[in-house]
Amino acid sequence: MSPLLKRIPRTVRSNQWLVYGSITLVMLACMLYVSLNTLIVDIGQSRSRFERESQIESATFLPQKPFAALSTFERDHGLTIERRREVDAALDNGLTLRVFEQTMRVDIPAITAGRDVQADDEMLLGQTVATVLKVPLGTRMTLLGRSFTVVGFAAVPDYMYPIRTTDDAGIILDPKAFGIAVITPAAMDSCAPEALATWHVRTINGVTATARQALDETVGLTYWQDITTNPRYTLATVKLEGAASVSTSMPLVILLLASLLLAAAQGRMVRMQRAQLGTLKALGYSTRELVLHELALPAVIALSGSVLGVLSSILTMRPILNFMVSYFSVPLYVATVPWRAAIVGIVAPVFFTVPAVALVAARLLGQTPVKLMQTTTLSTRPGLLERSLHLTRGSFQNRFAVRAAIRGLTRLTLLMLGAMLAGYLLLFGGAMRDSMDMLVRGAFQDTRYNYTYVLTAPRLKNPWGGEALTSVPFTTTDGQLTFQVTGLSATSTLLVPRDSTGQAIPIDRVIITRALAQKLDLQPGDTWTMQQSVTGQEVTLTVDAVAEMYTTAAVIMPQTRLNSILGTPPSSFNALLSTTSLQIPAQDVLMTMSTAQSRAAFDSAVEPLWVTLGSVAVIAVFIALLALSIVTTLTVEEERVTISLLKVLGYRAEELNRMVLGSGIVAVATGFVLSIPLLLTSLGRLLATTTSGISFSLPIRLSPLSILFCAVIMLATYLLSLRAARRKVLGVQMAISLKAARE
Amino acid sequence: MLIELNKAGRRYHMGQGEFWALKDITLSIPEGQLVTILGPSGSGKSTLLNIMGGIDRADAGTVRVAGVDLSHASEGDLTQFRRDTVGFVFQFFNLIPNLTVHENIEVTVDIAKKPLSIDEVLDAVGLVPLADRFPAELSGGEQQRVSLARAVVKNPALLLADEPTGSLDFATSRDILRLLVRVNEVYHTTIVLVTHNAAIADMTDRVIRLRSGEVEEDRLVGRLIKAEEVTW
Ligand SMILES: Nc1ncnc2c1ncn2[C@@H]1O[C@H](COP(=O)(O)OP(=O)(O)O)[C@@H](O)[C@H]1O
Ligand SMILES: [Mg+2]
Numbered sequence: 001m002s003p004l005l006k007r008i009p010r011t012v013r014s015n016q017w018l019v020y021g022s023i024t025l026v027m028l029a030c031m032l033y034v035s036l037n038t039l040i041v042d043i044g045q046s047r048s049r050f051e052r053e054s055q056i057e058s059a060t061f062l063p064q065k066p067f068a069a070l071s072t073f074e075r076d077h078g079l080t081i082e083r084r085r086e087v088d089a090a091l092d093n094g095l096t097l098r099v100f101e102q103t104m105r106v107d108i109p110a111i112t113a114g115r116d117v118q119a120d121d122e123m124l125l126g127q128t129v130a131t132v133l134k135v136p137l138g139t140r141m142t143l144l145g146r147s148f149t150v151v152g153f154a155a156v157p158d159y160m161y162p163i164r165t166t167d168d169a170g171i172i173l174d175p176k177a178f179g180i181a182v183i184t185p186a187a188m189d190s191c192a193p194e195a196l197a198t199w200h201v202r203t204i205n206g207v208t209a210t211a212r213q214a215l216d217e218t219v220g221l222t223y224w225q226d227i228t229t230n231p232r233y234t235l236a237t238v239k240l241e242g243a244a245s246v247s248t249s250m251p252l253v254i255l256l257l258a259s260l261l262l263a264a265a266q267g268r269m270v271r272m273q274r275a276q277l278g279t280l281k282a283l284g285y286s287t288r289e290l291v292l293h294e295l296a297l298p299a300v301i302a303l304s305g306s307v308l309g310v311l312s313s314i315l316t317m318r319p320i321l322n323f324m325v326s327y328f329s330v331p332l333y334v335a336t337v338p339w340r341a342a343i344v345g346i347v348a349p350v351f352f353t354v355p356a357v358a359l360v361a362a363r364l365l366g367q368t369p370v371k372l373m374q375t376t377t378l379s380t381r382p383g384l385l386e387r388s389l390h391l392t393r394g395s396f397q398n399r400f401a402v403r404a405a406i407r408g409l410t411r412l413t414l415l416m417l418g419a420m421l422a423g424y425l426l427l428f429g430g431a432m433r434d435s436m437d438m439l440v441r442g443a444f445q446d447t448r449y450n451y452t453y454v455l456t457a458p459r460l461k462n463p464w465g466g467e468a469l470t471s472v473p474f475t476t477t478d479g480q481l482t483f484q485v486t487g488l489s490a491t492s493t494l495l496v497p498r499d500s501t502g503q504a505i506p507i508d509r510v511i512i513t514r515a516l517a518q519k520l521d522l523q524p525g526d527t528w529t530m531q532q533s534v535t536g537q538e539v540t541l542t543v544d545a546v547a548e549m550y551t552t553a554a555v556i557m558p559q560t561r562l563n564s565i566l567g568t569p570p571s572s573f574n575a576l577l578s579t580t581s582l583q584i585p586a587q588d589v590l591m592t593m594s595t596a597q598s599r600a601a602f603d604s605a606v607e608p609l610w611v612t613l614g615s616v617a618v619i620a621v622f623i624a625l626l627a628l629s630i631v632t633t634l635t636v637e638e639e640r641v642t643i644s645l646l647k648v649l650g651y652r653a654e655e656l657n658r659m660v661l662g663s664g665i666v667a668v669a670t671g672f673v674l675s676i677p678l679l680l681t682s683l684g685r686l687l688a689t690t691t692s693g694i695s696f697s698l699p700i701r702l703s704p705l706s707i708l709f710c711a712v713i714m715l716a717t718y719l720l721s722l723r724a725a726r727r728k729v730l731g732v733q734m735a736i737s738l739k740a741a742r743e
Numbered sequence: 744m745l746i747e748l749n750k751a752g753r754r755y756h757m758g759q760g761e762f763w764a765l766k767d768i769t770l771s772i773p774e775g776q777l778v779t780i781l782g783p784s785g786s787g788k789s790t791l792l793n794i795m796g797g798i799d800r801a802d803a804g805t806v807r808v809a810g811v812d813l814s815h816a817s818e819g820d821l822t823q824f825r826r827d828t829v830g831f832v833f834q835f836f837n838l839i840p841n842l843t844v845h846e847n848i849e850v851t852v853d854i855a856k857k858p859l860s861i862d863e864v865l866d867a868v869g870l871v872p873l874a875d876r877f878p879a880e881l882s883g884g885e886q887q888r889v890s891l892a893r894a895v896v897k898n899p900a901l902l903l904a905d906e907p908t909g910s911l912d913f914a915t916s917r918d919i920l921r922l923l924v925r926v927n928e929v930y931h932t933t934i935v936l937v938t939h940n941a942a943i944a945d946m947t948d949r950v951i952r953l954r955s956g957e958v959e960e961d962r963l964v965g966r967l968i969k970a971e972e973v974t975w
Contacts, residue, residue: 003842003849010841279837282798283851283893284826286819369798373837 004280004293011297015269017724018633019297022262023305025626028619029258030309030345031316033251037341038317039324046333047160047236054108055080056157057200057227059208064220077214080202082106085188087195089143089181095129096164097181099143100156101188106200107158109182112331113137114152120187121147124154128162129179131326143181144191154182155329158200158227161235162329165591175326223534229475229482236328257421258623259302259349263356264414265630266298270361272637277365278372287365294361295354302349310345313337397655401662408635412667415631419671419714420678422624426713427679430706438550438701449494449577453584454591458574466578467494470562473533474555476520482533483516483553487562487573494577497547497556508558509544516553517546530555532566539565624717628668632661632725643729657726668718672711676702745809745901745933746772746795752803753790753956764790765956768804772935772949774900777927777966779944780937782953788937789905791953795935796829796903797821809900826854830894830932832904836886838878838893845874848893855897864896868922884915891919895926902926902934908943913974920946920970942973 012019050056067073067081074081082105089097102109102117102124109116112127114137123143125135130153139150164178188195203211208226215221227233270277277290314337325332364372454471462468470487488495488507497505497513505511512522522528522543529540547556560570576582636643639660646656684700753765765787772778780788793799794806797813806813809828816824830851838847845861852858865871868888878886887907894902904923908916920943927934936947944950945967952960 002853003846004839004853006846007839007841014841275837276839279833279839280850281822282796282825282831282837284822284829284854286822368800370793373833 002293005296007293008297008300015633015637018265018269018630018637019301021626021630021633022265022301023308025258025623025630026262026302026305026349027309027312028623028626029251029255030306030349031313032619033255033348034310034313034337034341034345035316035320036251038313038337039320041338041341042321042332042334042336043324043328043330047328047330049333050110050155050160050330051157054110054155054157055106055202056233057106058203058206059201059212059224059226060158060230061199061201061212061215061221061225062223063199063215064222067219073214073218077211078204079211080105081199083197083199085185085192085195085197087144087188087192091141091143094177095133096178097126097129097143098159098164098178099123099181099183099188099192101185101195102182103200106202107156109154109156110331112153112155114150116152117182117184118151120184120190121149122151122184123148123187124152124182125150126159126162126180126329127153127155127331128175128326128329131322132175143183146187146191148181148183148187154180155331156180156182157233158230159232160237160329161232163232163235165593180329221534225482225533226479229479236330254421254425254623255345255348256352257417259352260356261414261418261421261627261630262298262302262305262349263353264410264417265634266301266353266357267360268411268634268638269297270294270357271364274364274372277361278367278369281365281372282369287362290365291358291361295357298353298357299350302353303346306346306349310337310342313345397659400659408638408663411631411635411638412663414634415628415664415667416671416674418624418627418631419668419718420675421627422621422717423672423675423710423714424679425619425623426621426710427675427702427707428683430710431679431683431700431702434701434703434706448496449579450595451576451578451581452591452593452595453576453578453582453589454593455574455576455584455588456590457588458568458572460569460572462573462576464576464582464584466576466582467492468559468573469495469575469577470559470566470568470573471575472562472566474530474539475533477529477531477538479531481519481553483555485530485555485557485562487559488556489559492577494579495556497545497549499545500548505545505547507556510541511545511547511556512543513547513549513552513554513556515550516555517543519553522546537565621713621717624714625721628664628718629721629724632664632721635661635664636725636729653726653729657722657729660729661722661725664722665718668714672714676707744771745774745776746770746935747807748795748804749806750804751794751801751806751814753787753794753799754802763956765794765801768958770951770958770961772933774933775927775931776949777924777934777947778936778949778951779947779964780935780951780953781939781941781944782959783939786953787956788939788953790956792903792905792935792937795901796831797824798831827856828900830897830899830902832887832890832894832902832907834906834909836878836883836890838886838889840878843875843877844870844881844889847878847889848896851893851897858897859895861896864892867895867925868892882915884911884918887911887915887919888922891922891926895930895932898930898932900933902932904934905937906939907936908938908940917970917973920973924970940973946970946973 070081073079082103084103084107085101087099089099091097100109109124111124113130114124117124123141125139125141129135130150135150137150137152141148141150159180162175162178162180183191201208201211201215212221212224273294277294280290281287317335317337321332321335449467451466453466458470459468468489469492472485473482474485475482486495490507492507497507497511499505517523520528524543524545527540527542529538531538541555541557559573563570563572566572576584643656643660646659651659680700680702748768748770751765751768752763754761754763756762768791780791782788790799794801794813795808797808797811797816801814804814808824811820811824811828813821813824839850842850845865848861848864852861862871865874868891870885870888870892873881873885878889881889887910891904891907894904902923907919907923911919923934923936924946926932936943938944945964946969947964948966949963950960951958
């Protein structure tokens with residue numbers, strides 16, 4: 001073994017903070033990258049297997065009359081059709097379970113734990129509910145007045161994103177309040193004979209146009225929804241795909257920045273050893289041998305960091321996947337770290353660091369040994385910029401600080417990069433918070449009603465009270481987006497659309513919500529065509545105003561106008577809004593929603609988001625701390641001789657600290673400020689792709705308060721890293737300047 | 744001849760103009776000779792020594808050492824030349840700070856063709872008890888002895904010492920000088936010693952005096968005094 005290799009452990013020991021800090025930085029970046037990739041790949045693969053094995057439907061429909069010969073029809077058109085009954089069972093703990101009967105051919109429940117139902121007193125419980133409420137297998141539950149034993153947990157493909165209703169605030173997932181269950185058809189017969197039956201069709205290639213036509217001709221359709229426009233499916237796929245695009249770009253950028261930071265720090269470590277390298281070259285070592293030696297430490301740091309990162313993501317994989325699965329009801333068929341992500345995670349830091357350091361070392365060693373050994377005279381020679389500045393004004397200490405800053409221009413660039421990385425991560429958390437806040441406020445501030453009743457059929461007389469309105473689902477002509485068109489009476493006081501200035505918009509015109517405007521790229525004055533979901537009737541409207549509502553894509557217009565479009569009497573209505581609970585016979589109500597319930601659902605849906613944002617913020621602070629410390633530590637290392645000399649001359653620690661490290665704050669501030677536009681542009685692009693096709697849009701907001709908050713955290717982090725460096729400044733021995741010339 | 748310089752020159756760029764730190768140096772040094780290069784500060788002594796040792800290149804003329812044309816040698820040939828032929832002793836020791844005394848010497852042994860035994864050399868310079876110390880734990884004289892041991896251990900044909908006593912007190916300096924003379928006698932190593940102390944010149948075979956980059960005087964001395972008798 002070459003005696004030169006013995007230097008490595010000793011270098012590690014004398015630069016512990018730098019070395020372990022770098023390893024941790026690489027580890028965190030690597031872990032983030034590998035974990036997010038694992039999440040996306042595993043859940044994505046699980047999802048496609050789930051869709052395949054469960055024979056996911058292509059559409060749901062309601063026929064007007066029964067099938068004369070179902071199996072012949074299926075055979076003739078290459079379709080699989082199955083009828084499924086469902087009924088909601090309210091439990092006393094505020095939980096509502098949508099109970100399905102077991103299906104065998106379409107939307108087959110996937111068993112995620114335990115076994116399938118066999119007896120009529122057995123049930124399957126949705127895995128989201130089971131996870132969140134921690135219900136063990138074997139639990140007895142009373143549903144619909146009968147007792148069932150939970151023998152297994154299940155996921156149903158058309159309830160992949162298990163939400164109660166598919167419009168307005170019902171879109172928010174709340175596993176504590178809503179879930180699914182499966183019982184045998186015989187059990188359904190006996191405890192809910194009146195249950196609503198829906199029909200589910202699976203086509204061979206997933207295309208539904210011809211099937212829809214054939215069904216309409218044969219049995220007549222009163223309801224039709226493609227799975228690709230069903231939020232219970234699309235919200236899962238869109239969120240997963242959105243997450244996929246985040247998880248391939250953002251962590252890769254972070255991994256890259258971390259690797260760059262490591263490469264830069266290690267490159268500077270090499271440069272600090274120029275005198276030693278010159279001596280070794282004079283002794284007869286070749287450039288190649290020395291470059292290889294210099295690569296050992298960076299390679300060890302990069303590799304141990306990335307291996308630790310991959311290992312920790314393997315260790316944390318299970319809990320993270322389980323957490324995700326409690327939101328998307330998908331059986332976890334695949335739970336391994338994808339080898340490609342693991343390889344990228346392990347290789348990327350080495351791949352960036354080693355060549356960068358090799359380049360620095362090779363360029364350095366291209367000089368003659370004499371030049372390399374003249375280290376002190378060379379490195380203190382003022383550079384072009386420094387000489388051209390002619391610093392004569394200001395106190396000596398300030399001039400010194402400016403000089404130090406100019407000399408360390410690349411170092412400051414590095415500091416700025418680190419600050420940008422940290423600022424980006426912090427502000428990401430802030431922007432998510434603000435946007436979510438905006439969404440919640442937008443959703444509930446205009447809501448003066450507490451209950452919404454959707455009736456089974458249009459009515460002309462209202463014996464129950466409340467405010468009557470007409471609400472009908474429409475889709476875009478390409479069928480990509482479904483939204484509600486609401487006809488509101490001009491005197492409505494319970495639902496008041498407002499414009500961006502907070503002014504109420506009179507209901508004598510066509511108003512679209514901000515969410516719809518963003519998705520269809522519409523502005524006041526624009527004309528667009530939409531299609532009624534059930535009948536396919538095409539309607540062309542001109543936008544008169546946009547209401548600031550982000551949670552739901554919808555159109556609001558005068559009730560009489562909507563009724564005339566639909567061909568119903570002017571005073572016809574099919575829904576009621578009310579501040580108090582109304583006494584409507586059960587057979588007349590299709591659906592009841594309470595705002596309080598929606599609000600609670602929203603709050604509990606946002607709760608895990610806080611946890612996620614909190615942990616992102618913690619990681620951000622940690623990365624910031626590391627990046628900033630690495631740079632400040634380097635600064636002190638590089639200015640050792642000067643610091644020592646100034647100490648000999650009698651400078652006090654405070655003065656030295658300010659002179660050597662003072663200029664960093666400018667770089668940190670610049671990096672932070674630059675990260676704001678970087679974040680806003682990248683986030684805008686990201687959210688545009690992730691929320692396309694779903695009925696709400698996420699406003700991008702970054703409030704000054706959040707910026708201030710992030711800036712304070714940044715500053716605190718920087719000051720903390722300065723404290724660590726300060727101790728190093730204080731620790732510099734005066735003898736160094738006296739010995740310096742010799743080294 | 745071990746060293747042959749023919750009209751060798753070295754030029755530095757100073758701002759706009761250029762300046763010759765060495766001009767038209769022609770000289771030859773046979774094997775086994777102990778030579779002193781004298782001259783005031785800035786006269787080009789170090790530059791000359793560095794060119795002879797292949798750690799710097801001449802810009803004019805030819806430099807041949809041990810049969811190698813240093814002025815035209817490739818980077819690889821220069822490395823090979825330094826590895827096989829030259830040992831350096833620097834004024835500021837240039838030890839590797841995070842290697843022990845023993846390891847600092849190993850660094851050259853590791854790449855030498857026919858090295859001497861480390862223990863033998865450590866013994867000769869009186870460093871056996873300090874073998875496991877780090878450079879920071881040694882005095883200047885001790886560090887210079889390590890530096891000398893590091894140069895000698897590879898048994899080089901040519902030993903170059905640039906003001907080896909420049910940063911030492913005189914008692915310690917005498918030790919180093921005595922060791923240099925012994926190395927010359929025992930191993931027949933050609934030694935070129937740079938100093939600005941004329942008294943040192945008297946203990947060597949020959950004195951080359953530089954002034955402003957030119958040879959002002961080149962004469963044989965014939966070891967008038969012993970190392971112990973050098974004064975400051
Ligand atoms: N890297 C350099 N760049 C410019 N001038 C140099 C450089 N190195 C040495 N010199 C100049 O060359 C001359 C000779 O230097 P040197 O050989 O070190 O002198 P000595 O060793 O005799 O004191 C001096 O005038 C010195 O200023
Ligand atoms: Mg000199």
